[in-house]
Amino acid sequence: MNIIPIEYYLVLSAFMFAVGITGVLIRKNAIVVFMCIELMLNSANLALVTFSSYLGNAAGQVFVFFVMTVAAAESAVGLAIIIAIFRNKLTVNIDEINIFKW
Amino acid sequence: MNIYDIVFYLFAAITLVSAFFVVTTRNIVYSAFNLLFTFFGVAGLYVLLGADFVAVVQIMVYVGGILILILFGVMLTNKITNVQIKTGTLQVIPAVIGVLLLAGVLIFKVFLGTEWKSVKTDIPVKTTAFALGKLLITDYVLIFELLGILLLVVLIGAATIARREK
Numbered sequence: 001m002n003i004i005p006i007e008y009y010l011v012l013s014a015f016m017f018a019v020g021i022t023g024v025l026i027r028k029n030a031i032v033v034f035m036c037i038e039l040m041l042n043s044a045n046l047a048l049v050t051f052s053s054y055l056g057n058a059a060g061q062v063f064v065f066f067v068m069t070v071a072a073a074e075s076a077v078g079l080a081i082i083i084a085i086f087r088n089k090l091t092v093n094i095d096e097i098n099i100f101k102w
Numbered sequence: 103m104n105i106y107d108i109v110f111y112l113f114a115a116i117t118l119v120s121a122f123f124v125v126t127t128r129n130i131v132y133s134a135f136n137l138l139f140t141f142f143g144v145a146g147l148y149v150l151l152g153a154d155f156v157a158v159v160q161i162m163v164y165v166g167g168i169l170i171l172i173l174f175g176v177m178l179t180n181k182i183t184n185v186q187i188k189t190g191t192l193q194v195i196p197a198v199i200g201v202l203l204l205a206g207v208l209i210f211k212v213f214l215g216t217e218w219k220s221v222k223t224d225i226p227v228k229t230t231a232f233a234l235g236k237l238l239i240t241d242y243v244l245i246f247e248l249l250g251i252l253l254l255v256v257l258i259g260a261a262t263i264a265r266r267e268k
Contacts, residue, residue: 004110006220009147010213012114016121016140018205023125025197031175032130035137038168039121042144045160053151054220058233061156062242065234068163069249073256075168079175080264086179087266095192 009050016043030082030092034075041071109150117143130180134173141165155231 016039023036045064052060086092089099120139127133141164148157238246 003104003106006218007214008110008114009151010218011209012118012147014205014208014213015118017208018201019118019121019125021204022197022201025201026192026194027125028192029130031172031179032124032133034175035124035133035172038137038164038172039124039140042140042164045156046144046147049148049151049153049156053153054218056221058230058237059241061153061230061234062237064153064156065159065238066242066245066249068159069253072163072167073252075171076256076260077263079171080260082175083178083264092179 006050006054010047013043013047013050016040016046028093028095030085030094030097031079033094034078034082038071038075041067106150110147113143113146113150116140117147130176131173134169134176137172138165138169141169152230154229155234 020036020040020043023039024033027033027036045067048060048064048067052058052064082092085097089097091097117140120136120143123136124133124140127136141160145157145160148154148160
C-alpha cells in the first residue's frame, strides 16, 4: 500500500487547503465561503488519515471523526445564521452584511 | 506504473480539479455539485489509504448531510425568480499571491523539508471499524461525550436561530 510516498498525499492536502483559503478570500457569497471552509477541513482530514495510515496508528482516524462532527455542527449553525441574515437583509453578499459597523 | 499509482492520480485529479471549480465557478449551484466530486475524491483516497470506515462516514456525513444542508442554504437564500445566483469576486490578485506564498512555504519547507517516519505496512485486510470503536469508548470517551453534548446544543441552536420570529 505504501508504494506512494507520504509526501504526495501531504502536498495534495496542502493544495486543497490553499484552494480553500483562496475561496474564502476572494468569493463574495457567504455560502461559497462555507463550502471553502469545508474544503479546508477536508484537506486537514486527508492529512490526518495519511499520517494515521502511514504510522499504523488508528488514533488519527478517530480525530477525523471529531473534525467531521465539528464540521457538521459548524455548517448547521452557520447556515442558520446565513438564513437569518438573509431574512433580514435579503442578501448573502458578505460585502453588504455590515450591520455591526457604525 | 502500479495500479495504486493510477488510482491515486485519478482520485487526486478529481479532488483538485473539482476543488478548483468550487472556487472559480460563478454559479453557486455548480460550486455545490463540484464540492460533491471533491468529497467523493477524498473518500476514494481514504479507501486507498486503508481507512475504509472513515471513507464510508465521509460519504454519509459530508455528501449525505453537509452538502444537502448547503444545497438547502442555496435554495433558501436565492429566489428562483431573480438571477442573484451568480456572484462576484473581490481582490483576486493580492489574495492569490498571498495564498501562493503560504502554499509554497507549506509544501517546500514543511512537507517536503521534513523526514517523515513511516511504517511499512501491507494493505489491511480487516476493517478498521473495530479498532476505531474501541478507541472511541476507551481513550477518547470524554471527547466523544462532549461531542454528543455539542451536537445537542447545535440542534437546539440552529433551530432557534433559523426559526422565523413571530
